[in-house]
Amino acid sequence: MSSFSGEDKSSDKNNLKKGPWTTAEDDILAAYVRRHGSGNWNVVQKNTGLARCGKSCRLRWTNHLRPDLKTGAFSNEEQRKVIELHALMGNKWAKMAQELPGRTDNEIKNFWNTRLKKRKRNGLGIYPDDIKHVFNAHNSETTLPTYTHYVNDSGVGSSSCVPREVFNNFSTPNQPLLVPPISEVPVDMQLFEVPKEMMQLEVPEEMMQLFHIPKEFLLQEYVEFLEDFMNGGNYECSGGPSSISSKMPPLPSSCDALQFDEPMVVVRQVHEVGTNQHYRPRSPRSNGYLESIFYPPNVSQEPKNYSNMQGDDPIKDTLYSIIHPFFPR
DNA sequence: AATGCCTACAACCGCCTTCCA
DNA sequence: ATGGAAGGCGGTTGTAGGCAT
Structure with missing residues (x-):
């Protein structure tokens, strides 16, 4: 033409x-x-x-x-690896290619899209059952897209850095959780008394390796994070690039969080930042491993900053009504 | 043989990040 | 701190080849 x-x-x-x-x-x-x-x-x-x-x-x-490129079709082993990696990280083709020597991001992307079309045509879900089990992603393909989306300040939708499958770790009470929901902590327990054993960090080993997260650090930071939160720490809780550096990957926002019943804590990958890039962790004591999302289901608009919420603030009250029974001040 | 459909994959495009002067 | 160039990434498109009708 x-x-x-x-x-x-x-x-x-x-x-x-x-x-x-x-x-x-x-x-x-x-x-x-x-x-x-x-x-x-x-x-x-x-x-x-x-x-x-x-x-x-x-x-x-x-x-x-x-x-150093491999030629020919993907082996069964490679195919399985792609599926597992996709369950872990979503459409991060370049990252996936790092785990598959000799394969390019383009190849992996083409393989995945072709495979996805086939499965859709055959009425199959995105992941085979065993992968779903391994990565605890059973909600992801029935109702939700692979990626979460948020709307940033300019009103433009964008992909979150957190794959839906990671999110779903927080919404499936009977599955291993990345970090436990606050509601699992006994009612009469002070925060500082929460034994570390309560915080069962069942992070898939592959995910820890991929994200380079030292497990002990993650646990320690979770404790500190909750302490800070309960002590009135200066938290921002909105998602989107404007609340931190625009160079940082976006966080999920309330429109994601509202889909879940439980308050959540979000774990995300740590990114190297240069000294001239002002990445401001949400928690003053956070190095970025943990990020907070505590949106109650009836919050229709994102609260901007916990520190600005005085006692008569309905949003703050709602937040504390969720947390207070478990962590009385 | 002609035609249409499907699949695989190469390549492009636009946006974003990084680097450097 | 800033702006432009280069590089990287993910989404999308174009097309060749195979297969069915």
């Missing part, structure tokens, strides 16, 4: 070629990378005469010409 303007769709306005690569182009690119190494892709065109943009060169090299 020709375009209305009559322009050649195989090249752009800079006379750079688009579309499938020829073997001649591959040879030129491969020879260049062998000689000069990968990176600085935009100079490839200048130095080789290849009529391809840097981005296209990088993609061609990483997805097809790299010598």
Whole structure:
């Protein structure tokens, strides 16, 4: 089909070629990378005469010409690994590719999307039963999309960094929990008395490895987090990028939390931040392993900051009505 | 043989992050 | 601190080839 303007769709306005690569182009690119190494892709065109943009060169090299790439269909083992990884992290193709040597993010993405189509057509769920069991994700595919979504300040929807499957750890009382819901703590127990054994951290080992979370630290931080919260710590509890650095991945918001019955604590991956990037953990004593979500079901609008909630604040009252019976002040 | 549909996958696009001057 | 360039990532599209009718 020709375009209305009559322009050649195989090249752009800079006379750079688009579309499938020829073997001649591959040879030129491969020879260049062998000689000069990968990176600085935009100079490839200048130095080789290849009529391809840097981005296209990088993609061609990483997805097809790299010598360490595997060829052929995914083995059964690889297929299973992809499914497990997807249950753990959602559509994080590049991260998944790090766990599958010789496979590219693009390959994994294509494999997954094809597989997903097939299963949908056959009326099957996203994950096989054994995977669902392992990762405690049985709610994810029946009612909810793979990713949670929130609406940030600009009103634009975006993917949360927390896969739905992780969230669902908090909403299934009979399943192992990432951290226990507050309601599991005995009514007459002061927070500082909560024995650490209560806090059964049944985090899948693979998840701990993937997220590089030291288990002891997670537990310690959970204790500190709850202490801070109960001592009137200065918490922000809204999700979205504006409440922390816009460079940080977004957190789930109340629209996610409202789908659950229990108050929740959210665990998320820690990201390296540069010294000039002002990541402000939600809890003053948090290093970012734990994040709080304590939305009661009847909160229709996100509270902005716990520290701003005085005693007559209905939202604060509601929050304490949930927590107070278990942690009397 | 012609046609249509489906599948797999390569490649592009837009957005975001990182780097560096 | 800032802005532009480069790189990275995930979603989407285009297309070749296989298969069924």
